[in-house]
Each structure stands twice: as C-alpha cells, then as structure tokens.
Amino acid sequence: MCVTMNTEQPFSTSETVEPPGDISADDFRAALHRAADLAADYLEQVHDYPVVPKIEPGDVRALLPTEPPEEGEPLDQILDDYKRVIEPRTTHWNHPGFMAYFAVTGSGPGIIGETLASTLNVNAMLWRTGPSATELEEHTCDWLRQMLQLPEGLHGHINDTASISSLLALAAARERLVDLDIRRKGMAGRSDLPPLTMYCSDQAHSSIDKAAITLGVGLEHMRRIPSDEAFRLRIDKLEEAIAADKAAGCRPVAVVGTLGTTSTTSIDPLPEIAAIAKRENMWFHVDGAYALSAGICPEYRALMEGVEHADSVVTNPHKWLFVPVDCSVLWVRDPDLLRRAFSIIPDYLTTTETNVTNLMDYGVQLGRRFRALKMWMVLRAFGVKGLQERIRYHCALAKDLAAWVDAQPGLERVAPTPFSTVCFRAVPDLPPDEQDEFNERLVAAVNRAGPVFVSHTRLRERFVLRISIGNLRTRPEHVEQAQQLVTRAHGQLLAEL
Numbered sequence: 001m002c003v004t005m006n007t008e009q010p011f012s013t014s015e016t017v018e019p020p021g022d023i024s025a026d027d028f029r030a031a032l033h034r035a036a037d038l039a040a041d042y043l044e045q046v047h048d049y050p051v052v053p054k055i056e057p058g059d060v061r062a063l064l065p066t067e068p069p070e071e072g073e074p075l076d077q078i079l080d081d082y083k084r085v086i087e088p089r090t091t092h093w094n095h096p097g098f099m100a101y102f103a104v105t106g107s108g109p110g111i112i113g114e115t116l117a118s119t120l121n122v123n124a125m126l127w128r129t130g131p132s133a134t135e136l137e138e139h140t141c142d143w144l145r146q147m148l149q150l151p152e153g154l155h156g157h158i159n160d161t162a163s164i165s166s167l168l169a170l171a172a173a174r175e176r177l178v179d180l181d182i183r184r185k186g187m188a189g190r191s192d193l194p195p196l197t198m199y200c201s202d203q204a205h206s207s208i209d210k211a212a213i214t215l216g217v218g219l220e221h222m223r224r225i226p227s228d229e230a231f232r233l234r235i236d237k238l239e240e241a242i243a244a245d246k247a248a249g250c251r252p253v254a255v256v257g258t259l260g261t262t263s264t265t266s267i268d269p270l271p272e273i274a275a276i277a278k279r280e281n282m283w284f285h286v287d288g289a290y291a292l293s294a295g296i297c298p299e300y301r302a303l304m305e306g307v308e309h310a311d312s313v314v315t316n317p318h319k320w321l322f323v324p325v326d327c328s329v330l331w332v333r334d335p336d337l338l339r340r341a342f343s344i345i346p347d348y349l350t351t352t353e354t355n356v357t358n359l360m361d362y363g364v365q366l367g368r369r370f371r372a373l374k375m376w377m378v379l380r381a382f383g384v385k386g387l388q389e390r391i392r393y394h395c396a397l398a399k400d401l402a403a404w405v406d407a408q409p410g411l412e413r414v415a416p417t418p419f420s421t422v423c424f425r426a427v428p429d430l431p432p433d434e435q436d437e438f439n440e441r442l443v444a445a446v447n448r449a450g451p452v453f454v455s456h457t458r459l460r461e462r463f464v465l466r467i468s469i470g471n472l473r474t475r476p477e478h479v480e481q482a483q484q485l486v487t488r489a490h491g492q493l494l495a496e497l
C-alpha cells in the first residue's frame with residue numbers, strides 16, 4: 001500500500017531564483033579570516049584570562065536568547081557573541097597555567113588540520129567514502145607506531161577517546177573466546193557461560209571499568225588488583241586472583257596494564273603481566289593514553305618495556321602530542337578480531353573495492369571524522385625532533401617542580417615522578433581526616449587565585465594535589481607562579497589553624 005503524503009509545498013523550486021544553499025563564498029572567506037584572527041589572538045593572549053572562569057553554573061545560558069533565531073543572523077554578529085560570551089566563559093586548556101588533570105594543548109598545526117577536516121566533511125566509514133581519510137589514518141598511525149618503536153604489523157586506527165579504544169580492545173578480547181560465541185548468542189540467560197573476568201590495577205582508569213560494564217563482564221568481575229608502594233600493579237596479587245577465579249569456575253579473559261596511570265603516572269610491570277597473559281591465554285591490553293607518547297624519546301623507552309608484547313595498545317595524541325581533542329590511536333596485533341567483533345555490512349554499505357580498509361568494520365560507530373588530518377599536520381609540522389623537545393621540556397619542568405616540593409618543609413611528595421606529573425600534599429600536624437581537609441582547602445585556595453589551575457586525587461585514601469605539565473605555553477615562570485601560590489596558601493592555612 002502506498003503511503004500518501006501532503007504534497008503541498010511551502011514553495012516550489014521552479015519559483016525560487018536562487019537555491020537556498022550555503023552562505024556565499026565571499027561571506028565564508030571573510031568570516032573564516034576573522035575566525036582565524038580570533039583564534040590566533042586567543043592563543044596569543046590566553047594568559048590574560050584566569051584559567052578557570054569565575055562564573056556559576058547557568059551563567060552562560062543566562063546570556064543566550066531562550067528561543068532560536070527565526071531569521072539567519074550575520075556571521076559577524078555571531079562571532080562578536082563568540083568573543084563576548086563564549087570565549088571568556090570557557091576553562092582555558094591552552095592557558096600556560098593549566099596544570100590540572102593531564103594538561104593538553106591543541107597546537108597551531110592541529111587546529112589547522114581540524115579546520116580543514118571540517119571543510120572536507122568526509123565521513124570515512126568506507127574507503128570509498130573517504131579514500132584519503134582512510135589511508136592517511138592508516139599511514140599516520142603507522143608513523144606513530146614507528147616513532148614509538150612498537151612492533152611492525154600492528155594495525156592502528158583512530159577513535160575519539162581512550163575510553164572507546166580500550167572498550168574496543170576488550171571487545172576483541174571477548175570475541176577471541178570463539179567457543180562462547182558471544183557475538184551471536186549474547187550473554188544474557190546463558191547457563192553455559194562461565195563468569196568472564198578481567199584484571200587491572202586499583203590505579204587503572206575508570207574507562208576500564210566502563211568497558212567491563214558495557215561488555216557485560218560486570219564491575220564485580222573486573223578485578224582491581226592492589227598496587228605496590230609506587231602504585232604499580234602487584235604481580236603476586238594478580239597471580240592469586242587469577243588462580244582463585246579459575247578455581248571458582250570463572251574464565252579469565254584479559255588483563256590491562258597501565259603505562260602512566262591517571263593519578264600518579266605509575267607504570268605497571270608490563271613484562272611480567274605479558275608473561276602471565278601469555279601463560280593464561282589472556283588478552284594483554286596496554287593503556288598508555290597519556291604516557292606512551294613519551295616513548296618517542298629514546299631515554300623513556302626503557303620505561304615502556306613489555307608494551308611490545310601487548311595484543312592491543314592505546315595512546316591519545318590529544319593528550320601529549322598536541323593534537324586537538326579528540327584523537328586516540330588504538331593498535332591491535334590481530335585486526336581480524338576487531339572485525340569479527342564488529343563488522344556488519346548491510347546492502348547499502350557494500351562497495352566493489354576489495355582489499356581496502358573500511359574503517360566502519362573496526363568498531364561500534366559507522367560514521368567517523370577525518371581525525372588523521374590534524375595528526376598528520378602535527379607530526380609533520382613539529383617532526384619527531386620537535387615533539388621530543390616538547391615532551392622533554394615538560395618532563396624537565398616537572399623534575400624541577402618535584403625537587404622544589406622535596407625541599408619544602410611541610411610538603412611531601414607522595415609518588416615518583418617518571419614523566420611530567422607531580423603528586424604531593426601538605427602534612428600539617430593534624431589527624432589524617434583534618435589533613436585531608438587542609439589539602440582540599442589548599443587546592444581551592446591555589447585555584448581561586450586565577451593564574452594556575454591544579455587538580456587533586458586520592459592515594460591510599462588520602463587527598464593529594466596533582467600538578468601536571470603538558471601545555472605548549474607553560475614556561476618556568478608559570479611553574480614558579482604555581483609554587484608561589486602553593487607557598488602563600490599553605491602559609492595562610494597554617495596561620496589559620
């Protein structure tokens with residue numbers, strides 16, 4: 001039966017002289033030139049802002065009209081509002097005083113790549129729908145593999161985030177259990193399915209837990225193995241957990257080693273984990289979202305030992321390789337497992353090319369952005385040497401900061417500093433809970449000042465400050481400013497006791 005539609009049109013194309021189309025080429029060019037000036041001015045002057053805007057939730061929306069514009073508005077007016085309303089009310093990740101979380105900067109070359117990628121607006125789901133996007137993605141992932149001296153033959157592709165990269169890797173690990181036929185039969189209501197268990201340290205990122213949730217493994221079966229005094233996964237505890245699980249009828253599937261944990265940047269004993277994974281026939285995934293990038297410097301490669309045994313490895317060029325958010329590279333030893341986990345080719349997506357990579361086959365999403373373009377621009381514009389220099393510079397600044405902390409009476413560094421993140425706390429003569437409160441107030445006071453933004457974490461239940469250096473604009477004077485703010489706030493809080 002035919003569906004009838006109301007064919008009365010608001011206008012007919014034959015009566016329309018000009019098709020509505022996009023804005024004119026001249027308007028586009030003029031606005032893009034102005035946007036280029038806005039971007040360049042912003043990056044040049046970002047230090048004039050407080051790192052975190054002094055605003056309350058809801059302040060941004062209160063400045064915006066409640067209803068959408070009925071008529072199109074001039075781009076100049078929109079850009080005026082961008083400059084007036086939006087830019088000042090963001091947290092400035094590009095600020096030299098941004099030292100919170102993992103400090104990440106999108107560099108000039110990366111911003112240009114991002115702009116051109118949205119100009120092309122390709123959707124590289126298939127090689128056919130984005131040949132240069134597909135091949136540049138494969139090529140730049142391989143460049144990065146070479147820079148990190150990862151084994152030849154690893155297949156790399158780009159996802160938005162490490163959370164998704166790890167999820168896909170662990171989905172491939174699950175797919176490897178061919179006897180369980182999970183892709184076809186699912187996991188629900190099956191009496192033949194043993195509980196699947198996965199392992200990571202108690203310092204692993206929450207994205208690993210999220211992968212366990214999403215894959216139906218469940219948080220209860222994501223074993224968080226205790227870490228040692230340097231926050232590295234304890235091998236003896238891993239062995240114990242696997243043995244206990246096997247005795248209880250569970251099926252160990254995968255173990256995740258973190259190369260640069262989120263709180264302290266500790267490095268799990270990757271060679272030992274690899275050996276256990278091999279012996280137990282488990283998948284070995286390495287989460288190097290932040291710190292693996294440092295492996296482009298030969299002097300850091302020794303810290304990465306064992307990564308070459310991984311079945312899958314993730315790093316985020318958007319964290320410490322100056323590619324604008326988002327860009328996460330996942331390498332897998334056996335890409336066929338990813339395809340077996342995810343590939344579904346409906347009629348409307350078949351193409352005639354054979355022997356090409358169709359990126360839709362390697363994950364959940366169909367459509368994908370052309371992220372390789374910005375990575376290509378960054379790798380070329382800085383070159384390996386330029387990237388090495390920048391990473392070394394950050395690590396040197398962090399080393400100086402760690403030495404400063406060590407020299408301060410009343411401050412205590414609470415973790416080794418292998419890369420560019422320093423964890424420390426004040427140790428006033430107070431009971432532990434009150435010490436925590438003191439340190440919380442210390443972070444708040446430092447951040448309230450404006451020129452720097454630091455973050456915090458908890459280690460062994462205790463509240464600690466965390467300063468991470470990874471910003472392209474951070475110089476010694478910015479780190480000194482952070483030190484002065486810590487000293488001043490520390491002194492004031494002690495005086496108030």
Ligand SMILES: Cc1ncc(COP(=O)(O)O)c(C=O)c1O
Nearest residue numbers: 161162163205207260261262289
């Ligand atoms: C070690 C580690 N893994 C994974 C992630 C998650 O990264 P993403 O935001 O790309 O998902 C982070 C974030 O900081 C991290 O530190």
